[in-house]
Amino acid sequence: MKVRLDEQTIALRAANEFEDGSVVNLGYGMPGLCANFVPEDRQVFFQSENGVLGYGELAPDEEKDYELINACDQPVTRQPGMCFFDSGISFDMIRGGHVDIVVLGAYQISEKGDLANWGRPGRPATGMGGAMDLAIGCKKIIITMLHTTREGKSRIVKECTFPLTAKECVDMIITDLAVIEVTGQGLILREIAPGWTVEEVQAVTEPKLVVSPDLKEVEL
Amino acid sequence: MNKVYDTCDAAVTGIFDGATIMIGGFGSFGGLPRNLLVALTKQGAKNLTIVANAGGVGFELSKRIKPEGYQDSGVLYENGQVRKFIGSVPALGGMPPTAPLEKAYNEGKIEIETVPQGTLAERIRAGAGGLGGFYTPVGVGTVVEQGKEKKVINGREYILELPLTADFALIKAHKADTLGNLVYKGTARCFNPIMAMAAKVTIVEVDKLVQPGEFDPEVIITPHIYVDRITEVPR
Numbered sequence: 108m109k110v111r112l113d114e115q116t117i118a119l120r121a122a123n124e125f126e127d128g129s130v131v132n133l134g135y136g137m138p139g140l141c142a143n144f145v146p147e148d149r150q151v152f153f154q155s156e157n158g159v160l161g162y163g164e165l166a167p168d169e170e171k172d173y174e175l176i177n178a179c180d181q182p183v184t185r186q187p188g189m190c191f192f193d194s195g196i197s198f199d200m201i202r203g204g205h206v207d208i209v210v211l212g213a214y215q216i217s218e219k220g221d222l223a224n225w226g227r228p229g230r231p232a233t234g235m236g237g238a239m240d241l242a243i244g245c246k247k248i249i250i251t252m253l254h255t256t257r258e259g260k261s262r263i264v265k266e267c268t269f270p271l272t273a274k275e276c277v278d279m280i281i282t283d284l285a286v287i288e289v290t291g292q293g294l295i296l297r298e299i300a301p302g303w304t305v306e307e308v309q310a311v312t313e314p315k316l317v318v319s320p321d322l323k324e325v326e327l
Numbered sequence: 328m329n330k331v332y333d334t335c336d337a338a339v340t341g342i343f344d345g346a347t348i349m350i351g352g353f354g355s356f357g358g359l360p361r362n363l364l365v366a367l368t369k370q371g372a373k374n375l376t377i378v379a380n381a382g383g384v385g386f387e388l389s390k391r392i393k394p395e396g397y398q399d400s401g402v403l404y405e406n407g408q409v410r411k412f413i414g415s416v417p418a419l420g421g422m423p424p425t426a427p428l429e430k431a432y433n434e435g436k437i438e439i440e441t442v443p444q445g446t447l448a449e450r451i452r453a454g455a456g457g458l459g460g461f462y463t464p465v466g467v468g469t470v471v472e473q474g475k476e477k478k479v480i481n482g483r484e485y486i487l488e489l490p491l492t493a494d495f496a497l498i499k500a501h502k503a504d505t506l507g508n509l510v511y512k513g514t515a516r517c518f519n520p521i522m523a524m525a526a527k528v529t530i531v532e533v534d535k536l537v538q539p540g541e542f543d544p545e546v547i548i549t550p551h552i553y554v555d556r557i558t559e560v561p562r
Contacts, residue, residue, distance in 0.1 A: 135421070156444060157353045157517045173357040173393070174513035180355045180392060191513060193520040193548075194353075194380070195452045198445030202465065225420075226470075232382070232418035232429040232439060235471075240445030243465045274468040 109302035111283040112325060117251050119144040119327055121210050121281050124249060125151045129207040130200075132156070132241055134224075135179045137251045138210035139165070142183070153177070154206050156237040158197045161189040178237065201237065202244040209245035211238060213252045213277075215267045218314035220277035220289040222250070226270030235272060242273035254282035254311060261313040263287070263294065284308050286325060293317045298325045330507050330557050331536065335366035338530050338558040342367065342495055345410075347376040349451070349496040349526055350400055351519035354381035354416060355392045358515035359399055360499040360532045362560045367497070368402050374410045377403065378451070378491055380444060380518050381416040382428035391422070401427040409437055413491070415444035443471060446488050448521060454490035455524035463488055496526035500549065503533045504540075507554030508547045516548065523553045530556040 112120070118140035125131055125141075127149040133139050143164050145151045152161045155177040162177065163184035171182040200206055215223040222242055225235040242248060252262055263280065280287040285308050286298035296316040299308055301324055309316050332338040342348070348367075352359035377400060384392070385401030403409050404427035417439045418429035431437040442450065443465050453461055462485035466472050476487040498519050501512035509531060511519060523529045536559040 155514070157358075157514045159514050172513070173355065174515040176355070176357060176514050178353070191511070191516055193516050194444070194448040194518045195521045197517075198448050202445055202463070227420050230418065230420060230424060230429075232424075232432045233420045234414065234416040234418070234441045235443055236416045237444035239443040239465045239469065239471065243467075244445075271469045273465075 110300055112300055113283070115140060116327065117281055117283060120286065120325060121249055121251050122146065123326070124279070125149060125208060130154050130160070130205065132201065132206050132209040132245065133177070133179070134209065134211035134238065134241070136212045138212060139177065139179050139181055141210055154197070154200060156194070156197055156201070158192045158194060159183070159189065160192070161186055198237070198240050201240050204244055204246060206241070206245045208247045208249060209241045210249045210251055211241065213250045213262065214269045215262055215264050216250055216277050216280055216289075217264055217267045218294055220275045221267050222248070222272040222277050223267040223269035224272050228269075238272045242276045247278050248276050249279045249281060250277055251281045254284040259311070261311055264313045284311070287316065295319050296322060298323055300325055330555060331505055332556050332558045335362045335532060335558050335560065336369060338556045339363060339366045339370045341528075342370055342372045344372055345374045346372060346494040347378065347492075349493040349522040350377060350379040351496065351498045351517070351522050352380065353514070353517040354419075356397055357513070358499050358517050358519055360497040361398055363497040363530060363532045364400055364402065365398050368406050368408070371408070373408050375403070375408055376411040376413065377409050378413045378493055380414055380447065382412055382414060382418055382426065384419065384422055385427040388422050388426055404428045404431045404437060407436070411438040411440065413440040413442060415442055415447050417441060448518065450488055450491040451518070451521045451525045454492035455521060458490060460487055460489045462486065491525065493522070493526040494528065496522045496529045498523045498529060498531040500531050500533050502535045502537055503531055503554065503557045504537050504542055504551070505557070506539045507531070507551035507557060508539070508542055509533070509549035509554060510542060510546055511548055520549050523549050528555045529553055532558055532560055534562050535559065
């Protein structure tokens with residue numbers, strides 16, 4: 108049976124990338140779900156732009172404490188060792204390379220790893236928030252997104268037509284159809300959603316994919 | 328020297344037409360000097376330049392964030408008090424385009440300068456600390472680099488960003504002592520401490536006012552010399 112991974116499953120797959128002891132920032136939307144999927148044997152420190160390091164899982168909305176939220180306005184839980192700081196220190200951490208992994212959403216990613224994830228057509232007033240700083244400063248950039256637009260067009264493109272967040276910054280793309288690594292040798296197709304063939308995924312991906320010799324079904 | 332004002336209305340006196348005002352907080356409810364914002368709308372200063380991380384959503388859309396709704400800086404744009412907005416999230420993509428700032432912008436009534444969030448924080452710190460600017464890699468190869476000096480330092484490309492200061496800062500802290508030392512609560516700290524340091528007149532709304540000596544000096548985040556006016560809004 109052909110399956111498109113749902114948002115929870117994409118977040119679960121992304122969270123598998125978090126190594127023990129890593130500092131991780133989660134972007135708006137699907138990436139935020141990763142906070143609930145940290146593998147049990149690993150300790151991860153979640154950093155958020157508004158000035159918190161080491162928060163726990165997301166809290167239920169009805170228990171919302173507006174002074175304990177992440178940058179996506181989601182209520183989070185306290186955890187021993189959690190600390191707060193101002194926006195200046197928060198972005199020192201981000202720009203200065205002290206955040207190991209950031210998971211972001213995207214409108215488009217180019218085959219070179221250029222990222223476009225903030226400017227929306229018809230909405231000139233939307234801003235980039237902290238995305239440009241995160242894309243420049245974090246050591247590993249993972250994108251979680253749907254593989255295609257509502258109209259079925261590839262979000263992975265030869266050249267981005269949307270406003271860029273940063274050039275050549277993306278390391279890994281996790282979609283509802285595939286896990287793709289962005290390398291100097293091109294886009295490596297590493298994992299594929301259950302029931303899909305390489306040809307079917309390639310057909311909805313604008314640039315040419317390089318199929319990994321170890322290609323497997325998405326590993327959860 | 329008395330820094331304590333009885334009401335928010337009294338605390339915002341003297342804000343003049345054409346002033347640049349920094350507004351603390353991050354985006355939603357926590358950390359926002361909400362009562363000072365309401366007082367500023369009553370005070371009525373016009374032609375303002377607002378420096379804030381986010382443009383706010385206005386009372387109607389705020390109900391999507393907090394069911395009973397709350398007043399954010401949106402009310403200033405609705406009132407036609409603002410000429411220019413400088414910040415990282417003028418409008419939230421997840422909200423309809425009816426937020427007051429986005430509406431005023433689309434009607435050609437307001438100028439927007441969009442700044443990456445970390446660059447915004449650093450420009451405010453540069454202004455607070457008397458620096459002439461700084462070079463950052465953030466924005467290289469994007470629209471943000473347009474019109475800015477570029478420089479290669481140790482093989483990496485950077486752009487020059489200039490400092491930001493303000494005539495007034497509206498700040499939300501958890502507690503103040505009557506001297507003006509401030510402590511914050513949780514993630515409501517965000518832009519508040521750095522903006523408090525970058526304005527000529529810093530006006531602070533606190534949940535609780537205490538006497539000097541009640542804070543352990545080790546926990547004070549904003550030293551009192553940065554604070555000019557304090558008003559307590561108990562909750």
